[in-house]
Amino acid sequence: MSEVTYSKEEKSKRVRGIIGASSGNLVEWFDFYIYAVFAMYFQHALTAPNMTSSAQAVYVWGVFAASFFMRPIGSWIFGRIADKHGRKNSMVISISLMAVSSFLFALLPTYEQVGMLAPFLLLLVRLLQGLSVGGEYGAVATYMSEIALKGQRGFFASFQYVTLSGGQLLASLLGVVLLMLMSEQQLMDGGWRIPFVVGGVAAIVSLLARSRLEETLSKDDEHKEEAGSLRELFKKHWKTFLLVVGYTSAGSLSFYVLTVYSKTYMTNLGIDGKIVGYMMTAALFVFMVAQPLFGAISDRIGRRAAMLAFSASVAIFIYPVMVIAMPYFSYSPVIVTLLLIFMMMLLSFYTSISGLVKAEMFPPHVRALGVGFSYAVGNAIFGGTAPAVALQFKGAGIENLFFIYVVVMLVICFLCSFALPKEPEYLHHDH
Template sequence: MSTEYSAQEKRSRISGIVGAASGNLVEWFDFYIYAVFAVYFTHALTAPDMDDTTKSIYVWGVFAASFFMRPIGSWFFGRLADQHGRKKSMVVSICVMAVSSFLFALLPTYEQVGLLAPFLLLLVRLLQGLSVGGEYGAVATYMSEIGLKGRKGFFSSFQYVTLSGGQLLASLLSVIMLAFLTKAQLEAGWWRLPFVIGGCAALVSLFARRHLEETLSTKDSHQEGSGTLRELFKNHWKRFLLVVGYTSAGSLAFYTITVYSKTYLSNTLGLADQTVGYIMTLCLLVFMIAQPFFGIFADRLGRRTAMLAFSGLLAIFIYPVMAIAMPYFASQVWLVAILLVFMMLILSFYTSISGLVKAEMFPTHVRALGVGFSYAVGNALFGGSAPSLALQFKAVGFENIFFIYVSIMLMICFLCSLAIPKDPEYLHQEP
């Protein structure tokens, strides 16, 4: 298993990890500022005669709808990555995110254009979903290929360091803006600023990505069936379904704990917006820092062990922590934060290696497509719908049933994880 690398090659590969990860940070920051600032642009972009719950369901429904663009994005960018290079795919996806972020900042309000406002909100969000759909597969593939052998879990964990870092920066930005602006001022138009910042950051990250080392060989790019769904479904459909299986539960758990929990703390536990901002920022910081340590765990004890720990532990704890303990300790903010950190640490068994586990299941010539498309399908069906579905359960008075649903999906993930090979790296080819 050991492979010797020269000092120059180590520096080159680490530089590649940093370059890919920095763009990933910006992509996910741009994507998650929607979730963080949704409460402030909801009234501006929806009909004034709708009640607050209906408005929230629509806005989070748009959030869920954007996930259905991910399969299209993963197909387009996955094909591009497998046929023309990982680097080109990542450069194009960050450009699309930059454009969509600037368009979001320019959205007209319902007062200005009527029903066109929520429709334009949907269109711009779908464009963001297209970009992120292509981002995940290309980055996961690139980082799995350029990481040092024997330490791939550690290096691949930086995909979620930057992914959670994007969430963290979005949450931190909301804390800073709330310190200087009132809720009324944010609702009046200052909610546009984060999208301007995100668009500018995306343009800056282009520089890092334009200098990445390509990992796709000419031989693999020209192999018959490279980057095609026909090849993926004809020869690798079993692995595809397996990856969709554990991605569905992983994505559902991820969006429940890191995205919906913000709404849960505000709407269900009744915590103040600024308090929720502090809690989410602190928890996401811990979550981000934890990723490399869990990546090292997977390198030493195996990917399958990590996946089984994630699905088994979270299936046991998701309901008692979220539905019972958090409401019980709602008046003790520090305990709520500890409980949320606990959930994020269990989640880290999955997030630290999720991209790597997927990448190691597919051969090089369909790797980006296989990773991205399976991830996008799982996200579209289960991940992106989490906040909207949870709110619909809440609207009919059965919010806690949602956590039972998450637990059942995690049990399915546990069964899927049993089928992960103990040493799947035989599929991996050094660039």
């Protein structure tokens, strides 16, 4: 494999591209995850008061799951834009949509004000956010894989999940800060609107950064008749598409169990809600910081070895850690946090290269569409539904079986991972 050398100017230009793309990613996911962090505070305001609080929670988390079903549509629309009109244009439009939907969320009328229209408007605005995030993943993963330095693509591409988990972390941190400044009652009385205003403003700042990015899509690929075409994707690349759905299903399911559902799970173990907020913030911070390390490891050992390590290790440890160790040590928030961090480190074999593995499998003219659409389908069916499905298992008194379901998906991912090439870097051309 020929060595590629870059001038200092070229290197700094590419690093600036990574920062520009990933900063927008941070804001998109921050805006998306604010919902999960503040759901318990707005569920009373936006749903019928005659519902039980558990029925309100089921509706609000049902809306969370529903937004994931907008992602395939978002990834199709924005993937087509990215493959036909450029990665930059796609990322600029998706962040603009997120800014609009965040401000709309902050302005939502309560059930008291408009009755049944309130939960309907909640669903509508949330679906807009799902559309925006659906477009974000494929375009950013593609852009970062194309602009990253050869031989260090795993390292650079890991910043997609640094910012994705960073968005979650900032949402979690904002929850902690607002609880310091306000009472729970004040948050329920309208304080929950503040984070959505913050998110909208951050999206506008990010829009300015993205508008300066350099395009990575070549004119040849842009002008191909089949660029961004679903027909082309399914006709010539359906096997790759199914493989990526297989990776995503297990990866997203594990990700949402550990970063979203675990918050509810730990609260149900009897740990105080405020302390759970601190625990999640600490764990997400370590998870975020670890991404470049695991990305660099994948540059050394190869994507296949990293994917096999992820699926095997999480399949082995998730049941004993979540079902046996966490309840046993529930008296010690420190030990439970360390257990959660341990699981997140195993998950990092996947998350650090998640977008890159997929981008390296599709040709440029259908890359953003292929990555985004396959990711969105796997995520909608298995990722976003994780908290709602887990609560259904819990409601039926068989919560432990939920973790068996997670293990089964990881075994499928393990088998799918053998289809990846062995060598550490297998995009032999430079962009």
